Amino acid sequence: MEMIKIDKKDWNKGLDRSRKTYRLVGPVKRAGEDLAGFYELADKEHPDMGAADTVLSAKSVVYPQTEVMFRYTTDKNSPDCNRLKRPAADYSPRAVIGIRPYDAAAILMLKKNFDTPDYRDPYWCDAYEACTFVGLAVDAPSSTDFSTSTGSGPFSEKGLDVLLVDMAGHYLAKVLTDKGAAYMKAAGWQRAADAKAAAQQIEKKKKAAEALIVSSVSFDKIARKSILDLYKADFWDDVAFSCINCGTCTYVCPTCWCFDIQDESKGKTGVRYKNWDSCMYPLFSLHGSGHNPRGTKTMRARQRFMHKLKYFLDKYDDGIMCVGCGRCVRSCPVNIDIRRVCELMNRYGPDPDACAV
Amino acid sequence: MLAYTDRIKEIARALLTDCRVELVIGFRKGTVPMMNEPCFINSPDEADQLVWDSNCGINLANYLANRTEKIGIVAKGCDSRNIATHIIENKIGRDQLFIIGVPCQGMIDRRKVNAMFDGEVREVVESDGLVTVRGADFEKSFEKSELLQQNCSVCTHRNPVIFDEMAADPVDEQQGVDRYADVREIEAMDPQQRWDAFEKLLAPCIRCYACRNACPLCYCPTCFVDEARPQWVGKSQNPVDVRTFHFLRAYHCAGRCTDCGACERACPVGINMRVFTKKLEKDCFESFGWEAGLSPDVRPPLDTYRPEDPDDFIK
Amino acid sequence: MQNPYEPYPVRIDEVTDATEDKSLKTFRFVFENPEDEEKFSYRAGQFAELSVTGLGEIPIGIASSPTEKGFVMFTVFRVGKVTSYLHNMTAGDLMGIRGPLGNCYPWDLLEGKNIVIIGGGFAFTTLRSSIVYMLDPANRPKFKDIHVIYGARNPGLLLYRDELYDWEQRDDIHMHITVDGTDDPDWKYNTGFVPTITEQKAPAADKDTYAIVCGPPIMIKFTLPVLETLGYPHDQIIMSLENRMKCGIGMCGRCNIGKELVCKDGPVFTLAQLNHTPREY
Numbered sequence: 001m002e003m004i005k006i007d008k009k010d011w012n013k014g015l016d017r018s019r020k021t022y023r024l025v026g027p028v029k030r031a032g033e034d035l036a037g038f039y040e041l042a043d044k045e046h047p048d049m050g051a052a053d054t055v056l057s058a059k060s061v062v063y064p065q066t067e068v069m070f071r072y073t074t075d076k077n078s079p080d081c082n083r084l085k086r087p088a089a090d091y092s093p094r095a096v097i098g099i100r101p102y103d104a105a106a107i108l109m110l111k112k113n114f115d116t117p118d119y120r121d122p123y124w125c126d127a128y129e130a131c132t133f134v135g136l137a138v139d140a141p142s143s144t145d146f147s148t149s150t151g152s153g154p155f156s157e158k159g160l161d162v163l164l165v166d167m168a169g170h171y172l173a174k175v176l177t178d179k180g181a182a183y184m185k186a187a188g189w190q191r192a193a194d195a196k197a198a199a200q201q202i203e204k205k206k207k208a209a210e211a212l213i214v215s216s217v218s219f220d221k222i223a224r225k226s227i228l229d230l231y232k233a234d235f236w237d238d239v240a241f242s243c244i245n246c247g248t249c250t251y252v253c254p255t256c257w258c259f260d261i262q263d264e265s266k267g268k269t270g271v272r273y274k275n276w277d278s279c280m281y282p283l284f285s286l287h288g289s290g291h292n293p294r295g296t297k298t299m300r301a302r303q304r305f306m307h308k309l310k311y312f313l314d315k316y317d318d319g320i321m322c323v324g325c326g327r328c329v330r331s332c333p334v335n336i337d338i339r340r341v342c343e344l345m346n347r348y349g350p351d352p353d354a355c356a357v
Numbered sequence: 358m359l360a361y362t363d364r365i366k367e368i369a370r371a372l373l374t375d376c377r378v379e380l381v382i383g384f385r386k387g388t389v390p391m392m393n394e395p396c397f398i399n400s401p402d403e404a405d406q407l408v409w410d411s412n413c414g415i416n417l418a419n420y421l422a423n424r425t426e427k428i429g430i431v432a433k434g435c436d437s438r439n440i441a442t443h444i445i446e447n448k449i450g451r452d453q454l455f456i457i458g459v460p461c462q463g464m465i466d467r468r469k470v471n472a473m474f475d476g477e478v479r480e481v482v483e484s485d486g487l488v489t490v491r492g493a494d495f496e497k498s499f500e501k502s503e504l505l506q507q508n509c510s511v512c513t514h515r516n517p518v519i520f521d522e523m524a525a526d527p528v529d530e531q532q533g534v535d536r537y538a539d540v541r542e543i544e545a546m547d548p549q550q551r552w553d554a555f556e557k558l559l560a561p562c563i564r565c566y567a568c569r570n571a572c573p574l575c576y577c578p579t580c581f582v583d584e585a586r587p588q589w590v591g592k593s594q595n596p597v598d599v600r601t602f603h604f605l606r607a608y609h610c611a612g613r614c615t616d617c618g619a620c621e622r623a624c625p626v627g628i629n630m631r632v633f634t635k636k637l638e639k640d641c642f643e644s645f646g647w648e649a650g651l652s653p654d655v656r657p658p659l660d661t662y663r664p665e666d667p668d669d670f671i672k
Numbered sequence: 673m674q675n676p677y678e679p680y681p682v683r684i685d686e687v688t689d690a691t692e693d694k695s696l697k698t699f700r701f702v703f704e705n706p707e708d709e710e711k712f713s714y715r716a717g718q719f720a721e722l723s724v725t726g727l728g729e730i731p732i733g734i735a736s737s738p739t740e741k742g743f744v745m746f747t748v749f750r751v752g753k754v755t756s757y758l759h760n761m762t763a764g765d766l767m768g769i770r771g772p773l774g775n776c777y778p779w780d781l782l783e784g785k786n787i788v789i790i791g792g793g794f795a796f797t798t799l800r801s802s803i804v805y806m807l808d809p810a811n812r813p814k815f816k817d818i819h820v821i822y823g824a825r826n827p828g829l830l831l832y833r834d835e836l837y838d839w840e841q842r843d844d845i846h847m848h849i850t851v852d853g854t855d856d857p858d859w860k861y862n863t864g865f866v867p868t869i870t871e872q873k874a875p876a877a878d879k880d881t882y883a884i885v886c887g888p889p890i891m892i893k894f895t896l897p898v899l900e901t902l903g904y905p906h907d908q909i910i911m912s913l914e915n916r917m918k919c920g921i922g923m924c925g926r927c928n929i930g931k932e933l934v935c936k937d938g939p940v941f942t943l944a945q946l947n948h949t950p951r952e953y
Contacts, residue, residue: 009471028942032627033472055626056563065563066593072725082766083681109689113396119676119921119938142477227930238572242395244363248625258925261918264591265726272677272725275592277924278565283583284926285952288751291889293915293929293952303928303952311931329802333567333623334415334485335387335394341952352783586753 002175006164006189011171012046014187015091018095019043021186022132025061026097027296038096046100049136057254057327058103061096063110065251068271069123069261073242075268084220084272086122092131095183098136102145102323104159105152107256108132109312109321113257118227123274130340132183134173135160139205141213144326146339149216152323155206165202172198217342219320223313225349230310235344240301242334246276248334249304249328255321258284305341361409361459364524368457370404371559380418381429382420383407390481391467393418404518407431409524411483414464416619422448430454431524433461437517437618438650439573443611445653447574451519458520458529463509464618468627470504492564505584507565508618508631511536518651535640543632557588557602561626562599568605568630571623573615581605607633612641612659615650624661679768680708682744686763689746690829696794696853697759698735698747701769712772714738716801717839717912717940720771721920722746722758726951731917733805733934734772735797737804739802739811742768743804745798747831753821773920774939777802777910784882786817790895792866793824796831798912799886803839812844816880821873823850823891825865848873867894870902879904882908896943906944911953913939929953 006014015024023040026047030039035048036054069085072327107128114124138154140146147153161180165172172193175181184190222230250256260277264270275285280301285294294300312321322338329337369381382503384393385406393412397420401490409431417430418439428449432440436457443449465488471478476492483489489498502510511534515529566582569575582590582602590605593597607630615632621631628660641647644667645658682701692694699722703709706781707717712720714734721729730752731856736745750759761767777798787806791799805817820839824830830849840847840861850862850869862869866887875881883904885895892911913936922936930949932938941949 031557034561034627036561036626043925064596074726084676084678084723084725084768086678113923113925116922119647120922122675127855140476146729174758184863214660226948228948231930238396241396241397241420242415244567244570246570246625247563247565248567248623251563251565252625257923259918260592260924261729262592263726263728266594270726275594277926279925281566283515283585287753287914287916290584299952304928307925307928311928312927317933331625333571333625335389335392336389340388590755 002181003193003194003195004173004175004184004189005191005198005253006171006173007191008170010189014189015097018183018187022093022304023096024092024095024097025131028029031032032162038099049098052350053100053138053142053325053327055327055331056252057106057325058099059110059254061094061104062098062107063114063124063256063257063276065276067123067274069274070272072272073269074265086215089123089126091126092246095129095132095134097134098164099133099160100138100325101135101154101156101158101163102152102325103152103158103254104133104146104245105147105156105319106136106159106323106325108159109256109323112274112316112318118237132179134162134163134164134180134183135157137163137165137205138168139209141209142326143214144329145324145325146215146217147324148210150322150324153206154209154213154314155202156298165205167201167205168177172202174198178183183249197210202246203316215221215326216344217225217315217320217322218308219309219342221346221351222310222320222342225310227310227314229349230320230345231306233345235346235348238299239305239336239344240298243280243297243301243336244334245280245282245300246333247280248331248333249338250278250280250303251276252327252331254323254325254327255343260284266269279307289338301336305345309342310339361524363503365409365457365459366407367402368430368522368524369398369407369429370401372455372618372638373399373401373404373667374386375566376426378429379426381407381431381457382417383431383457384409384413384415384417387412387671390471390478391465409459411465411501412467413465414618414622415571416573416617418443419547419571419619420453422573422576424449424453426457427453427496429457431457431491432457432504432517433459433518434512434514434518435461435615437519438615441519441615441653442615443573444658445656451653456517456520458517458523460523460525461512461515462528463505463512463515464622465501466506466620467503471515482527482614506618506622507629508616508621509520509540510534512616514648514651519653521530532578537635539632540636540639543636557627557631558630559599559603562597562603563626564594564602565625567623567625567627568620571619573617573619574610575606601631602635606630609639610634611637612645612647613649614638674697674711676930677770677821677919679721679770680712681705681766682769684761684763684765684767685743687761690796690831696747698745698831700736700743700745701757701767702743705764709742709744712744712769714744714772714919715776716805717776717798718772718774719742719920719939720746720773721747721771721917722754723768723770724757724761725767727754727757727887729770729918729920730758731773731920732916733798733801733912733939735800737801737808739805739808739910740945747794749794749941770920772795775937777912777940778872782882783814785815785882786819786875786878787815788819788874788881788883789821789823790866790870790874790883790887792822792891793829795830795886796822796910800832800835802884803845804835806844807839807842814878817846817875818844819846819873819875821848821866821869823852823862823864823869825852826854827851827856836869837898846873865894866891867898870895870900874899874902877905877908882910886912886922906947907942909943911946912945913941915953
């Protein structure tokens with residue numbers, strides 16, 4: 001694919017030029033002191049392309065925390081009384097600038113859930129299709145980044161339309177898809193770089209970045225253990241003890257996709273909306289009868305790890321449902337560490353690779 | 358800190374060896390800088406896991422509610438006040454507990470330290486009141502007092518108020534601290550300014566409920582925000598619902614909050630929701646001379662009546 | 673592809689009390705747009721989300737049979753917010769249904785087999801659908817012996833009582849109606865718990881005999897050992913599960929038992945399948 005050189009002095013200009021045809025989304029400080037997440041950029045606003053990653057992942061771009069599915073009226077005098085109407089939403093092209101490679105890889109995992117052969121979630125799919133993902137390679141991975149061991153990595157191209165590599169004075173842009181090429185054109189970034197030299201430079205930076213990754217997970221043995229053996233493993237009480245069952249890990253996670261559906265009325269009108277939900281919450285699985293099949297916090301913590309590291313693996317045979325961004329490790333208020341849990345699961349029980357004696 | 362850790366291990370090991378408790382709740386070394394993880398041990402061999410340093414900010418009283426075993430628990434000043442509150446509120450019995458008291462000199466504010474540097478903080482070590490912070494290309498040492506959580510810097514109850522055995526001699530309590538400077542700042546605002554300040558404060562909230570769930574006081578079987586029949590609060594990111602959650606939770610903690618800081622510490626997006634609980638704490642102090650959790654035997658002002666209770670709010 | 677979250681508008685055609693204590697009501701719905709009835713093509717054992725604007729949705733097994741045309745029928749226990757509201761709705765009201773959802777009983781496999789239906793309490797809805805489906809003249813020849821063991825706490829709590837008593841009169845289905853107890857001196861049927869009646873009346877196990885079991889957890893708990901004693905292999909014991917659901921299409925994530933989603937991979941599973949999953953239902 002094509003390599004393009006973007007001089008940094010042309011960066012903001014290009015972004016601004018692309019606004020004619022694209023809505024821009026990127027990491028910016030919005031509420032609070034943190035670089036909290038990805039937001040639609042205001043007219044003169046440019047994305048923060050600095051070193052720090054966002055506290056929340058970029059999943060909210062295609063999967064907002066709260067999203068209206070339908071509007072309704074319960075006014076008996078209206079011909080539309082009790083009929084659900086999907087409100088018009090803006091699905092015009094959006095460019096997601098500065099998304100991290102692991103977040104883009106995560107969006108492909110979400111796609112497995114929301115775009116299936118049997119059903120398509122139109123809200124997710126429409127938003128996804130509107131997006132062009134212009135990713136930024138990670139030069140200085142954090143100590144909690146274990147993305148290389150999950151099939152992603154600091155320079156991973158999965159799910160991206162363009163991969164930007166920061167070369168100090170300029171970006172090298174590796175154009176990966178037609179969508180990516182269209183965006184580059186809209187931004188007016190058309191200066192071809194020497195493809196071979198650029199590829200070498202990127203490869204060198206990629207190796208350097210990967211060498212800086214200090215953490216990893218192994219899940220090679222998990223696939224061959226039975227669900228029930230892992231489910232009944234003796235370490236779950238220890239893993240879950242400190243868990244306070246808040247939703248932090250699931251909300252900051254780029255791959256957690258669970259949601260709730262709620263109706264909310266004000267007077268005679270209202271909305272039915274989707275809202276992020278969390279397997280950490282007792283209400284998530286509570287039956288109307290009062291029975292809760294995951295009634296203890298150990299069961300709920302186990303559900304999260306089993307879903308990510310075992311059920312997903314078994315169901316799709318395509319790795320774990322984790323891209324190794326490290327956000328949950330950094331944000332967990334009580335320091336529950338998925339790397340440790342993955343190791344416990346991988347090591348649990350008889351080693352399937354052990355020689356028979 | 359090393360001495361504290363050794364003493365905690367010794368006490369825990371003895372408790373479990375003599376079967377005086379079924380488990381001991383304490384901290385083990387965390388996997389990221391400035392974090393330790395609450396854990397339980399139930400055999401003497403595991404006592405070596407336990408640690409104590411300035412990264413034990415989580416309030417362990419949170420792990421006691423409704424437990425039925427005999428429990429050893431490591432408790433700093435604020436933890437012990439919340440244990441006392443639990444005892445008053447019948448969430449645990451005094452006779453179930455063996456409290457290993459830890460005199461506390463404050464906890465490091467992880468968020469503050471991380472914000473001080475552009476690069477990632479990779480290691481934080483402390484010795485003799487000095488805290489050294491290291492990253493890939495920086496190293497800087499601080500007096501610990503510079504890095505304390507705000508609640509710790511104005512804490513006047515560093516020593517446990519109830520304990521069965523102390524892990525060290527009591528420390529001097531801080532004298533002459535101004536506990537409520539931040540509250541007065543907000544009190545001085547006019548209603549519009551205050552509204553704006555609260556709106557700004559709560560804007561980043563993602564409703565993960567880490568603040569609520571880290572709080573030892575928030576043990577309601579079903580929190581009002583989770584109640585579906587009837588449903589009091591919407592579940593979306595509507596700012597009205599977000600505010601309702603924070604304001605009501607604060608009121609529910611009135612006269613019970615010890616300002617342990619667990620809520621603020623737990624928040625993944627850096628909201629200081631303590632401004633709400635602290636205002637109520639200040640009111641309770643000024644109106645009733647009350648500080649929560651100083652004794653397991655005295656009931657809090659909001660569930661007792663005294664003829665001399667202030668009543669000028671009745672117009 | 674159509675928006676899978678958008679319900680078909682339906683009118684309530686008829687509401688009847690399903691049990692004497694009125695804790696269950698049966699709703700007949702008619703599709704407002706006749707073409708939606710075509711789209712809502714279902715098989716016995718599937719469920720749908722009943723949608724009430726302003727309150728939400730509730731997953732309910734389809735009680736009518738695919739052989740019954742012109743309406744769909746659901747019997748709803750009053751338990752929560754949506755169902756309580758639904759109980760106060762009346763004929764003519766407009767609401768929505770979304771579906772059909774989930775898998776069905778394995779009808780292709782069940783053809784040519786003896787079927788033993790074991791039900792308890794209000795978990796008889798998709799079993800009714802199945803019985804009506806099998807008794808349809810076009811379908812009856814496809815199945816061998818049909819046994820039905822169905823019990824409730826007392827006669828007033830039996831669902832579809834009139835139909836039960838009609839089926840009792842037929843010679844192409846063996847009905848074993850039972851109640852835990854009754855003070856009705858004219859009670860003509862069995863008295864005793866479902867597991868006990870199963871022990872007494874269920875046909876012996878056979879490679880061509882399948883049991884479909886639906887009921888409250890306590891009934892399931894004591895019926896499964898009886899079936900095992902009778903020699904039923906676990907892959908010939910079919911169950912339908914319930915879990916809290918929202919989307920009904922396998923996306924919202926809450927109803928899983930291990931890697932299976934009750935709403936999409938189920939609700940129908942064999943006991944052999946369930947033996948390999950965490951019992952989180």
